[in-house]
Amino acid sequence: MSLIRSSLLVGLGSMASRVLGFVRDVLFAQALGAGPVADAFLAAFRVPNLVRRIVGEGGLNPALVPALGALEPDEAAKTAGDVLAVFGLTLLGLTALVEIGAGLLALILAPGLHDDSETLALVALYTRLSFPIVLCVTLASIGAAILNMRGRFAATALAPLAVNGGLILALVVLEAGLSLPLAQKAAWLAASSSLAGLIQLAFIAAALWNSEIPLVRFRKPRWSPLLKSLLLAGFPVLVASGAVQLFILAATQIASFWPSGVSWLYYAERVMQLPLGLMAALGSSLLLPELARRHQSGDTQAIVAAQNRALEVALLLALPASAALFIIARPMTSVLFERGAFQSSDAEGTALVLMALSVGLPFATAAKVLSQTLFARGSLRAALMAAVLGLVLTLAASLLLAWPLGPTGIALGVSIGCLGHAGAVAIGLRRFGLWSPDRALTARLMRIVVAVLAMSLALLAAMSTIMSAIAQGGALSLAALCLGGLAIYALAAWATGAVTRDDWAVLTKKS
Template sequence: MSLMRSAAIVGLVAALSRVAGFVRDVMIAAALGAGPVADAFLVAFRLPNLVRRTLSEGGFEAGLVPLYTRLRAERGDEAAGRFAGEALMGLVVLVLALVAVVQVAAGGVVLLLAGGYAGDPGTRELAATLIRLAFPFVLGVSAAAFLGALLTAHRRALPAALAPLTVNAGLILVLAALNRIGGLAPETRAMWLAAAVTGSGFVQLAVVAVAARGIPGLGLARPRLSPEVRRLLAHGGPALAASAAAQLMIVAATQVASFTPSAVSWLYYADRLFQLPLGFVGVAVGLVLLPEMAAREAEGDRARFLDAQNRALEAALLLALPAALALGLLAYPIAVVLFQRGAFGPVDSTGTALILAGLSLGLPFAAVGKVLSQSLFARGRARAALATGGFAVLVTAAAAFVLAEIVGVAGIGIGTALGLAAHAVSLGLVLAAEGLWRVDARLRERLGRMAGACLAMGAALFGMRDLLQGLVGSLRQGWIDTLLLGGFCALGLAVYAGAALLFGAVTRADLAALRGRG
């Protein structure tokens, strides 16, 4: 199966999971709105969600896959399986200790995530309670991500991509049940939902554990600091932290948002919309590209390493560029149609749209950063990736703070986009210095053709945007508005797809590769 087709299949499953997660968030918005209870829940959800996103988008793969692949090649499947068992049990012990610390220090954790709540003891205390209920999720999802990384090393990424889909389906069922129970206070709803988050982590673990039963040599083992485990800690720890860069940028933006009422919720919902297209881009490219590049690096095949990198950038930008343009142009009608119901009002739609419009500027940079970071991970250069991620978080915090003072909540989104741009540029500079950043002629040519296709789509969307906003302005909040928005987005996608084929941004050879003939 070709690299492009593998990425497309895994990306489709990941995108379905993102869609289910998005439906979950629409239901959260209807149940909790964007007031103090929603802010408290979303701050509490931020930390376990940061762990989940980091792990599901390649955090463990970055540190574990190259080492595990090398052990299999040098010492065989059984030795690699024993190492994996020891490392897994060590991980469980470490995460159990972390969960215990968070249970004790939940109030301080809230202030680390949202310092603006220092003067709001009610919201701070509710958020601390919700963190205690939700954070054990991290134990289940961490073990699931470890097993998913092993499946990825065996070129079986599909089960790992499917697991979050079942989790989101379960949370949707819980939300539906809560919505059917009348008279529940928002605080009670938030507590039940936080407890359900923890349960969902262990559901994901069960799904992945069933798929991982056939991995040779894998079993429960007493944790010990073997040379291989030490190597994993030395390289995997920085790789895991570096993989969290994009999520830590959102945490930095959340700190700024916490000083504005309801802005934490607006940022969360805008970020969920921003993350939706990355279901095709970041997850698919990360899960499929890393094993390919690790194999090329192990073989010392620099030419094919660079080719895999350029093809991944090509695929990522083919999707990220039009998605960024669409999110920027349609931010307000998207927020109104998808979120404005129940406790989520017009002011909340406006705040979400302003942040989303700013965030959309960073989507292409987020896609590029995801690809380029895999290049460093494949070569064991996780510390360099960590340094670039830390720099990007600092840029995000400073830019969001300054711009929020100048232009209001829109500055939070723009500041985050600047952080994503700083991340992508700094990664490119590090790779160029090591001879691992060379844009080939095909990528340069395709970028120009993509730009032409985006201009065609942008003209179509901009010409009809006022019509769409007028149609949804009555706020019918029914299936008609959703159908209108879906049809409008489908029209933009059709224009982009047609223009991409016409301009040569996508060729018949690319389509044949997706069908497995390339």
């Protein structure tokens, strides 16, 4: 399969999941608004959603793909069965602990609610109902990594749609057929998320079962050195892969001290995650296996070249997305969320948070791409240290900026953490002699910046004339603004040489 076909399959699946996620969050805002119940639900949903995003974007792939790919098919299938069995038993125990200690976990997730016992109790309830999804999506992610390693991308691209699709269905039923208090609506949604995760796991299990060549063989798990290394690598890999999500989790704890702060941060981050999640899925599913193969062959120059070309593609998407989100944040949050229980003041607060988060989007994207080489090389310590540095910067900057700027300052702290994370990854790679920006990357970046400036000027000019139409609920006007900006950027990118015919030829080569 050519790289472009693989990329399109993974990319379209990821994009479809993100679009469904948008629809889900629009319905969340309509059903729950941005008050105490919404804060409680979103605080409880933060950890399950964090795990779902990390593992759904291939967070365990850096530990699994290089290790299993080096084994013979039969031994790889047995080891994969051992991994699934051990992770399953471990996660069952963890789920039991969470069910018992949900009250303490609720206080950790939302310390700002320590004086509000009623809302804190709701956080605990929703945590108990939603946490089983962690077991399901983690096992599904391991199965997806095994399928990706064998070049089977269809099931792994489509399976994540089950979670968002199931929650959308639950929201439609709750809004259309039932008239329930907000607290009960949130409880049903939390339970629905766990059921949707079970459906996703069943989908992946069916794909593994229907393979012509057995991909998984179950037996009594053997405590082999490989299994031990995979388990020990699991935690640092998840931390390093989900660095941005961890930054958001830390920011959420600080935001819980502000009314509606948790909700504003959640909805803004969901918009920002659309382009970031796409690059994460492409990186873990396509770039990581390619880099792992090149690392095994010892071709350092090929690794550096592959990184630079991947970084070009990532910034080609991330830079215009960052600029567009910053410019049209207010109309976007208004059209997407301002309805039902979600008020105009909530849309304004969410827009300011989104503008602050958009600043860090290019840095978060660059870190996603560059960190794949550390994973392929097995340098988990360097990747972990870079993530820890970013987390420390996020906490320090968020606390410093929160008091004068509120949730907007907290979001700026996240962007500063993304900058520190990307810088630490780049420094680590240069220390290993595995990255240096070449002339092609520098020239392409300059052209991309020119195209982004052209798009930004056009968006700013159009905003003054189209804002009144958008303010009247004009989703079509917002869509026209977005598509117009995209068209101008595409034309400018072609005119400046940021995108050329040779790029398509490279993408369509057989991988």
